[in-house]
Amino acid sequence: MMMNMVTALNSALAIEMENDDSIAILGEDVGAVGGVFRVTEGLQERFGTDRVIDTPLSESLIAGMATGMAMAGMRPIAEMQFMGFSYPALNIIISHIARMRNRSRGSYTVPLVIRMPYGAGIKALEHHSESTESIYAQIPGLKVVIPSSPREAKGLLISSIRDPDPVIFLEPARNYRLFSEEVEEDAFTISLGESKMVQEGDDITIVGWGAMMPIIQEATHSVEEIGISCEVIDLRTISPMDSEAVIKSVIKTGRVIIVQEAPMTCGVASELIARISNKAFLSLEAPPERVTAPDITVPLPKGEKYYYINMEKIRDSIEKVISF
Amino acid sequence: MLLDDYNPLSGRMLTILDQDANLNEILMPQLDSAVVEKAFRTMVLSRVADDKAVILQRQGRMGTYPPNKGQEAASLGPAMTMGDRDWFVWGFRELAGLLWRGLPLEQYYLGWMGNEYGNHYDPDLRITPTSIPVASQYTYAVGLAYASRYQKENTVIFAFTGDGGTSEGDFHESLNAAGVFNLPIVFIVQNNQWAISLPRSEQTASDTIAQKAIAYGIRGIQVDGNDILAMYAASEEAAEVARNGGGPTLIEAYTYRLGNHTTSDDARRYRVEEEAKEWEARDPLNRMLKYVRSREILSEKKIESVWEWAKTLVEEAAHKAETTPPPSLDDVFRHTYESMTSNLKEQFDDMKKREESQ
Numbered sequence: 116m117m118m119n120m121v122t123a124l125n126s127a128l129a130i131e132m133e134n135d136d137s138i139a140i141l142g143e144d145v146g147a148v149g150g151v152f153r154v155t156e157g158l159q160e161r162f163g164t165d166r167v168i169d170t171p172l173s174e175s176l177i178a179g180m181a182t183g184m185a186m187a188g189m190r191p192i193a194e195m196q197f198m199g200f201s202y203p204a205l206n207i208i209i210s211h212i213a214r215m216r217n218r219s220r221g222s223y224t225v226p227l228v229i230r231m232p233y234g235a236g237i238k239a240l241e242h243h244s245e246s247t248e249s250i251y252a253q254i255p256g257l258k259v260v261i262p263s264s265p266r267e268a269k270g271l272l273i274s275s276i277r278d279p280d281p282v283i284f285l286e287p288a289r290n291y292r293l294f295s296e297e298v299e300e301d302a303f304t305i306s307l308g309e310s311k312m313v314q315e316g317d318d319i320t321i322v323g324w325g326a327m328m329p330i331i332q333e334a335t336h337s338v339e340e341i342g343i344s345c346e347v348i349d350l351r352t353i354s355p356m357d358s359e360a361v362i363k364s365v366i367k368t369g370r371v372i373i374v375q376e377a378p379m380t381c382g383v384a385s386e387l388i389a390r391i392s393n394k395a396f397l398s399l400e401a402p403p404e405r406v407t408a409p410d411i412t413v414p415l416p417k418g419e420k421y422y423y424i425n426m427e428k429i430r431d432s433i434e435k436v437i438s439f
Numbered sequence: 440m441l442l443d444d445y446n447p448l449s450g451r452m453l454t455i456l457d458q459d460a461n462l463n464e465i466l467m468p469q470l471d472s473a474v475v476e477k478a479f480r481t482m483v484l485s486r487v488a489d490d491k492a493v494i495l496q497r498q499g500r501m502g503t504y505p506p507n508k509g510q511e512a513a514s515l516g517p518a519m520t521m522g523d524r525d526w527f528v529w530g531f532r533e534l535a536g537l538l539w540r541g542l543p544l545e546q547y548y549l550g551w552m553g554n555e556y557g558n559h560y561d562p563d564l565r566i567t568p569t570s571i572p573v574a575s576q577y578t579y580a581v582g583l584a585y586a587s588r589y590q591k592e593n594t595v596i597f598a599f600t601g602d603g604g605t606s607e608g609d610f611h612e613s614l615n616a617a618g619v620f621n622l623p624i625v626f627i628v629q630n631n632q633w634a635i636s637l638p639r640s641e642q643t644a645s646d647t648i649a650q651k652a653i654a655y656g657i658r659g660i661q662v663d664g665n666d667i668l669a670m671y672a673a674s675e676e677a678a679e680v681a682r683n684g685g686g687p688t689l690i691e692a693y694t695y696r697l698g699n700h701t702t703s704d705d706a707r708r709y710r711v712e713e714e715a716k717e718w719e720a721r722d723p724l725n726r727m728l729k730y731v732r733s734r735e736i737l738s739e740k741k742i743e744s745v746w747e748w749a750k751t752l753v754e755e756a757a758h759k760a761e762t763t764p765p766p767s768l769d770d771v772f773r774h775t776y777e778s779m780t781s782n783l784k785e786q787f788d789d790m791k792k793r794e795e796s797q
């Protein structure tokens with residue numbers, strides 16, 4: 116069935132809720148209106164107000180309430196309306212969700228999912244364009260998942276819901292309705308922590324995730340015309356990070372570019388390059404490159420062009436690394 | 440109903456056993472003498488264990504420790520009203536209640552000595568781990584209560600914080616949501632008049648903490664927190680209301696921190712010693728002792744033996760905790776995720792190799 120990312124996510128939620136009545140959704144405006152992006156549309160009608168809970172406007176409470184529900188044996192799926200509004204919940208996420216298992220040496224666990232739309236490129240107000248995934252990726256005890264397409268979104272969300280550990284599930288808002296693709300109607304899973312080989316190639320490895328994937332593919336198609344063969348990897352999960360697959364690829368191609376929507380410093384790309392340098396040092400034929408946003412606050416839409424990565428930036432970087 | 444008669448607008452604080460051990464016979468809860476005896480023993484055990492913890496810390500055998508002295512009744516009263524499947528959500532100063540609930544003292548010590556196994560509770564105890572970020576535990580208390588109702592468990596959640604905790608956003612978010620969802624929670628604020636060096640008067644401009652309940656549309660009551668009978672009676676009623684679908688209650692336990700904030704603190708730097716002296720006259724343990732004597736619940740000889748009993752238990756628990764082996768490399772890695780991620784496994788193997796080669 117053809118689905119866009121919103122309908123694919125909705126389908127994953129509905130299937131899982133149908134199969135497991137310990138699952139409940141909670142968040143701001145997730146009920147009657149189905150969330151501001153309509154990801155939970157129709158679910159309250161179908162599963163009731165007990166299982167699709169409109170909470171007060173209270174992010175810390177949403178995260179904490181989900182924590183308690185999970186400790187009591189439920190499988191909560193919390194929604195933060197936007198990543199930029201998840202920060203009031205950071206204390207609960209870092210101080211309790213991520214470490215309850217370790218703190219209690221396994222007496223209590225917190226199997227939950229916190230979904231949030233992230234990323235720029237949607238011409239939004241301030242705080243609606245954040246990509247601060249590396250904050251979450253640095254916290255031991257959390258898993259951080261970022262799908263790039265409708266099918267990936269469905270399979271990864273189902274895996275995240277079934278995972279025994281807390282998962283931060285970041286949905287690229289820009290890709291919500293960008294394109295549709297064929298997605299299985301039934302449940303299927305995509306393992307967390309496994310990257311996806313999007314395209315095999317010989318000359319250079321390009322790694323990305325989430326909203327960057329379609330842009331990367333535009334760039335790699337355009338350099339194919341000038342004879343550059345790119346290997347493209349979608350990381351899919353940034354914690355745990357499938358650096359093994361990337362390293363294997365870099366050993367083959369000798370060249371690598373990481374494309375990251377977020378600002379440069381201390382990002383996921385930095386970590387990946389550290390691992391590549393450590394494990395594939397002698398295979399490198401050029402310094403690893405990063406295409407990232409500059410270390411500035413996300414500009415409002417009128418200034419977004421200075422921030423947002425486009426295919427030209429990636430293409431230029433490919434040419435630079437190839438001609439090193 | 441006490442919760443009506445002593446509602447926050449009444450301007451009254453519930454006391455049943457006053458500081459001179461005068462008893463309000465009308466309001467007195469019905470308690471078997473066996474239960475009173477157990478409560479007395481628990482309070483003594485808590486006091487002796489607490490004093491011991493402070494000594495152990497001075498001797499370098501315990502980590503930073505927050506003394507409970509003077510606040511025993513405030514957590515014990517509510518604990519006594521809890522059902523087996525109810526949840527005890529604590530912060531960090533609720534020793535007497537935890538002991539009543541059945542937390543092994545050696546495990547409590549182990550935690551403050553700096554070992555996560557101190558939090559490895561038997562899940563059947565339904566005690567959540569220590570929560571150090573002040574008032575944050577109130578948010579998951581709401582989730583436990585939601586799950587309780589959803590799972591038709593008919594349990595009540597007892598959640599503790601301090602007067603300082605009432606200034607945190609999480610306090611507001613949790614009471615607000617508990618009110619909206621009409622959840623079975625008893626929120627207990629141990630108002631011990633201080634949050635480290637900040638006095639209660641500078642924590643909030645509210646006359647009482649109990650009155651904050653009004654704004655959330657829930658019940659509230661200010662209780663003499665050093666009066667075990669009043670704490671019991673108020674909690675019992677609040678729990679019953681909650682269990683019958685009547686929603687949450689905020690109980691302000693009006694008490695006093697007789698000791699330092701923690702063993703790293705020196706209260707003389709910010710409060711006059713006369714204040715603590717005054718409160719010593721209202722000590723919950725002395726008050727209970729007077730009650731036990733006046734009701735002849737225990738003979739003098741028996742009373743004396745309770746202290747001996749407590750000392751023996753405390754020594755045993757301290758010994759057990761001190762002789763518990765420190766965590767292994769495996770322990771500190773293994774509980775980060777259900778199973779180690781590949782990257783974590785690599786780091787673990789690396790350290791394991793180093794450890795084995797040393």
Ligand SMILES: Cc1ncc(C[n+]2csc(CCOP(=O)(O)OP(=O)(O)O)c2C)c(N)n1
Pocket residue numbers: 532571572573600601602603604605629631633634635696700
């Ligand atoms: C969120 C947070 N901020 C600061 C601290 C440091 N701290 C520990 S206890 C405390 C005071 C708490 O006062 P209160 O809630 O009245 O509890 P009490 O210590 O009196 O039992 C502070 C500031 C903390 N643990 N958590």
Ligand SMILES: [Mg+2]
Pocket residue numbers: 601602603629630631632633634635
């Ligand atoms: Mg206090």
